[in-house]
Structures are given as C-alpha cells and as structure tokens.
Amino acid sequence: MPSSFSPATLAGQPSSVVPLAGADALSRLAGRALPWAASAWCAVAVAGQLMFTAYVLSFYGRAAVAGQPEQWNKVLPHGWVPGDTPANLVTGLHLLFTVLIILSAVVQLLPVVRRRWPALHRWNGRFYVVSALLMASSGLLMITTRKTVGDWPQHLAIGLNGVLIIAFALVAWRLAVARRFEQHRRWALRLFLAVSGVWFFRIGLMAWIVLNQGPAGFDPETFTGPFLSFLGFAQYLLPLAVLEAYFRSRAQAGPRVRLAMAAGLAGLTLLTALGIGAATLIMWLPKMHGG
Amino acid sequence: MTTHHIVAGLLSQSELLAIPVLLAVPAMLYWLTRVLRALRRLHP
Numbered sequence: 001m002p003s004s005f006s007p008a009t010l011a012g013q014p015s016s017v018v019p020l021a022g023a024d025a026l027s028r029l030a031g032r033a034l035p036w037a038a039s040a041w042c043a044v045a046v047a048g049q050l051m052f053t054a055y056v057l058s059f060y061g062r063a064a065v066a067g068q069p070e071q072w073n074k075v076l077p078h079g080w081v082p083g084d085t086p087a088n089l090v091t092g093l094h095l096l097f098t099v100l101i102i103l104s105a106v107v108q109l110l111p112v113v114r115r116r117w118p119a120l121h122r123w124n125g126r127f128y129v130v131s132a133l134l135m136a137s138s139g140l141l142m143i144t145t146r147k148t149v150g151d152w153p154q155h156l157a158i159g160l161n162g163v164l165i166i167a168f169a170l171v172a173w174r175l176a177v178a179r180r181f182e183q184h185r186r187w188a189l190r191l192f193l194a195v196s197g198v199w200f201f202r203i204g205l206m207a208w209i210v211l212n213q214g215p216a217g218f219d220p221e222t223f224t225g226p227f228l229s230f231l232g233f234a235q236y237l238l239p240l241a242v243l244e245a246y247f248r249s250r251a252q253a254g255p256r257v258r259l260a261m262a263a264g265l266a267g268l269t270l271l272t273a274l275g276i277g278a279a280t281l282i283m284w285l286p287k288m289h290g291g
Numbered sequence: 292m293t294t295h296h297i298v299a300g301l302l303s304q305s306e307l308l309a310i311p312v313l314l315a316v317p318a319m320l321y322w323l324t325r326v327l328r329a330l331r332r333l334h335p
Binding site for chain 2: 153156157160164167168170171174175178180183187226229230232233234237240241
C-alpha cells in the first residue's frame with residue numbers, strides 16, 4: 001500500500017500525527033488505522049480509475065484512430081451521429097478529457113508532487129480545474145441535446161452532478177489562489193469525488209449486479225428503475241457524505257469513532273474492489289478485446 | 292426465492308422513484324449552501 005496516498009498529508013497534516021492526550025493503545029491504533037484505511041481506499045480507487053482509462057483509450061480511442069467512431073454507439077447510444085460534427089466533437093472531447101482528467105487526478109493525489117514539485121502541482125491543478133469545467137459542460141450539453149440512456153431521474157441526477165463539479169471546481173481554484181491550502185485540499189478532494197461520479201456509477205452498478213446475482217431493481221432493457229434512480233444520485237452524494245464523515249472523525253472524534261470510521265472505510269474499500277473487478281471483467285475487458 | 296427476486300420485488304414499486312429525488316433535494320441544497328458560504332468567505 002503506497003504511503004504516498006496518505007490522506008493525512010492530502011488533508012494537510014503529517015501522516016505521523018498521533019493523538020497526544022491519553023496516548024493509550026486505542027488512541028495509537030485509531031491514529032494509525034484511519035489514515036491507512038483511507039490510503040487503502042485511495043490506492044484501490046486509483047487502480048480502478050486507471051483501468052477505466054485503459055478501457056476508454058482502448059475502445060473509444062482505437063475506434064477513433066481506426067476511423068470507425070460509429071463503433072462508439074455500441075456502448076454510448078447516439079454517441080456518434082453521422083453529419084452532426086459539432087455534437088460529435090463534443091462527445092469526442094468529453095471522452096478525451098475523461099482520460100486526461102483521471103491521469104491529472106493521479107498526479108494531484110501524490111503528496112510527493114506537492115512536496116517536491118509544487119509548480120507541477122499548480123499547473124496540473126489548473127489543468128484539472130479547466131478539464132473538470134469542460135467535462136461538466138460537455139456532459140450537460142450531451143444530456144440536453146442527445147438522446148442518452150436512462151430516464152429523467154437519471155438525467156436530473158447527472159445534471160446536478162455537473163452543477164456540483166462546476167461549483168466545487170470554482171471553490172477549489174479560488175481557495176488555491178487565496179492560498180488557503182487546508183480548505184483548498186478539502187474542496188479539491190470533494191471535486192475529485194464529484195468528477196469520479198460516473199466512475200462510481202459503473203462500479204456501483206456492477207457490484208450491485210454481482211451481489212444480487214443479476215439485474216435487480218431496474219429493467220436492463222430500458223435501463224430504468226428505482227435502483228438506477230437511486231444510484232444516479234448516490235454516485236456522488238454518497239462518496240461526498242463518506243468524505244465528510246472522514247474529515248469530521250479525523251478532526252474531532254475520539255478513538256472509538258475513528259476506529260469505526262476506519263472499519264467502515266475498509267469495508268468500502270472491499271466493496272470498491274468488488275465493483276472494479278466486476279466492471280473490469282463484465283464491462284471493460286470484453287470491449288477492450290474487441291467485443 | 293433468491294436475493295435477486297426479493298430485491299427486484301421490493302424495488303418494483305414505481306412510487307419508489309420519488310425517494311431518491313426527494314432525498315437528493317436537501318443534499319443538493321446542503322452542498323450549494325456550502326459552496327456559497329465558501330465563496331462568500333473568500334469575498335467578505
């Protein structure tokens with residue numbers, strides 16, 4: 001597990017901080033378990049996002065390079081419409097920036113980059129914020145101008161995700177400019193989770209299908225149903241809620257609460273790994289192999 | 292009856308569609324308030 005993803009350092013504190021008052025075994029354990037649990041989740045999530053990047057490059061990128069962008073429609077209905085150049089360009093840019101923004105996030109998450117190469121962190125941060133604004137805007141355009149899968153609750157959910165991405169990006173950027181780095185880091189992490197919403201949707205759906213041994217709570221033909229409506233909102237609201245719980249438990253809670261938070265994060269790490277594994281095997285690898 | 296059937300049965304009620312939307316409203320209001328507060332602190 002790479003210590004470079006230490007959330008304590010992500011949030012601006014040295015990872016070696018251990019409660020001083022009443023430094024008993026429980027406090028020490030809690031002081032170590034929470035950053036480690038968060039690091040484990042970060043490492044698994046980064047691996048999963050890189051896998052998603054490889055899929056986008058392999059499937060969408062290969063089709064574009066081969067001059068067969070109509071292949072996109074196998075996965076993304078109406079992703080490519082012959083003759084509709086402006087909208088096709090928006091879709092293509094959205095896909096390109098999907099790859100770039102994930103790679104940019106990986107660089108931003110590495111504490112070593114902030115420590116040793118702050119200029120790289122700043123320029124990459126500007127790129128990340130601009131990419132997030134482009135992704136959210138192009139996503140909103142795609143929802144409103146093209147017939148996309150799902151029903152209105154899902155479209156509303158993804159639209160609100162776009163609104164949150166734009167809002168979080170502006171706050172994170174303004175805080176960095178104002179040199180309020182502790183608050184900036186918190187909003188940057190919120191932005192990262194909001195941007196990762198569509199990724200959470202995929203791994204969440206695949207974990208759900210595996211756990212239920214098949215589609216449950218939605219119609220796989222029409223891709224509508226209560227579970228998908230729930231997941232549409234949960235894809236970003238749930239990770240954001242967990243992040244808030246993490247911030248609060250790390251800053252204020254006693255050792256028992258921090259241990260409970262660490263245990264919860266460990267469980268979520270296993271669930272994330274399950275979702276990534278299922279998405280890789282069911283969705284991504286078959287398409288990467290030309291399926 | 293598998294877990295799949297039980298969950299599918301429970302979630303087949305179309306009324307349930309409203310629940311995530313209703314839950315999302317306070318969550319969105321919370322986040323937008325936080326954003327506005329953060330921006331206001333930057334420009335008092």
